[in-house]
Amino acid sequence: MIIYILTFMIVIILIFTNAITDAPNAIATLVGTKVMPFRKAANLSAIFNFIGIIVMSFVNISVANCISSMVDLTDTKKGMIVLMSGMIAVILFALIAMKFGIPTSETHGLIAGLTGAAIAMYGWKSVNLYEWKNVLVGLIWSILGTIVVGYIITKIFERVVNLKHDKIEKWQVIGCCGMSFMHGAQDGQKFIGILILFFSLVKNVPIPNLINPLDYVGIIIYTAFIMAMGVSIGGKKIVENIGSQMVLLDNKQALMSDITTVFTLFIASMAGMPVSTTHAKTMSIIAIGNSQKSKIDRSKVFGICKAWFWNFPISAMIGYFLALILRAICGL
Numbered sequence: 001m002i003i004y005i006l007t008f009m010i011v012i013i014l015i016f017t018n019a020i021t022d023a024p025n026a027i028a029t030l031v032g033t034k035v036m037p038f039r040k041a042a043n044l045s046a047i048f049n050f051i052g053i054i055v056m057s058f059v060n061i062s063v064a065n066c067i068s069s070m071v072d073l074t075d076t077k078k079g080m081i082v083l084m085s086g087m088i089a090v091i092l093f094a095l096i097a098m099k100f101g102i103p104t105s106e107t108h109g110l111i112a113g114l115t116g117a118a119i120a121m122y123g124w125k126s127v128n129l130y131e132w133k134n135v136l137v138g139l140i141w142s143i144l145g146t147i148v149v150g151y152i153i154t155k156i157f158e159r160v161v162n163l164k165h166d167k168i169e170k171w172q173v174i175g176c177c178g179m180s181f182m183h184g185a186q187d188g189q190k191f192i193g194i195l196i197l198f199f200s201l202v203k204n205v206p207i208p209n210l211i212n213p214l215d216y217v218g219i220i221i222y223t224a225f226i227m228a229m230g231v232s233i234g235g236k237k238i239v240e241n242i243g244s245q246m247v248l249l250d251n252k253q254a255l256m257s258d259i260t261t262v263f264t265l266f267i268a269s270m271a272g273m274p275v276s277t278t279h280a281k282t283m284s285i286i287a288i289g290n291s292q293k294s295k296i297d298r299s300k301v302f303g304i305c306k307a308w309f310w311n312f313p314i315s316a317m318i319g320y321f322l323a324l325i326l327r328a329i330c331g332l
Helices: 002-021 028-032 038-059 062-068 076-099 106-122 129-159 165-203 213-233 236-246 251-271 277-291 298-330
Strands: none
Touching: 002 076, 002 106, 002 165, 002 213, 028 038, 028 165, 028 251, 028 277, 038 165, 038 213, 062 129, 062 165, 062 251, 076 106, 076 165, 076 298, 106 129, 106 165, 106 298, 129 251, 129 277, 165 213, 165 251, 165 277, 251 277
16 A cells, blocks of 8 residues: 555656646746746646646547556556656656756656666566657657757748737747647646556556546546646746757747747647657757857757756666665565
8 A cells, every 4th residue: 555655646746846847848938038927927837738738638648648558567566666666767867957957858757767667677578669669759750850840930930920029929928828738738648648557557457558538537637737736836947047048039039939849749749759848849949049040058958968868878777776676675
């Protein structure tokens, strides 16, 4: 019973941590261009994160399906140890990165942590390579795809769109709402998948190959509520790092960045690819800033890229060794 309670508490902490460290991407440019103060933007973002989780779960829940199928878990105790170890790995890495104001990808940390823990507990046979293919394709899309989309959006704005400054600010608010919606649509589903894994293990029932959202309405609403609470708190240092220090964007460029990220995340969500909203948002800012010849702080970009690179191996190793330790403690 204790392991169930601890695992559930860690799931909630992870959802909350993700909302604080990842959701700031949605408001970074809005705050960075001084269209809206941080607290007001965070509260607005929380509302649309909540809506995004609910709506996308009933439109296309394939991202949650991918996460719940990432590793094959059998035996309740072993499965709980894998979940606990994988999630602690993500939380530790995210909190360390947050200390330095570096946006991390809880998506990839979660996947790597679970995979490392599953290998420690069950061996390589427990890893679903097909779902890993979706993750790697999503990783490429969130980086290279965002750059391509950003280039297209830039050309459209140069040749077609002509907005006055006051109208651009209004559209920036709409862009923030869209970003927040898509953050909920993407990241909310990942934790819905984790909670489905958890309750399937608790009830000792097979993990569904295809998730029917009508069977998990309570989990969907609960995840949306916890994430909205975390988003409303926000991560001010991360917002400052991305929105005003990494690349100096004007209001028009900030709007183009938001549109680029929304489009990238929407395609990924509909295709069932779990991607990092951090990667998509950060790459959109860099792509737009570079195309518009804005000043880019390359040292900050390099620091963020290093955090991305180390996310996979460090989270996987933490998950792996934690699982081995907990396995020994539990005598499994």
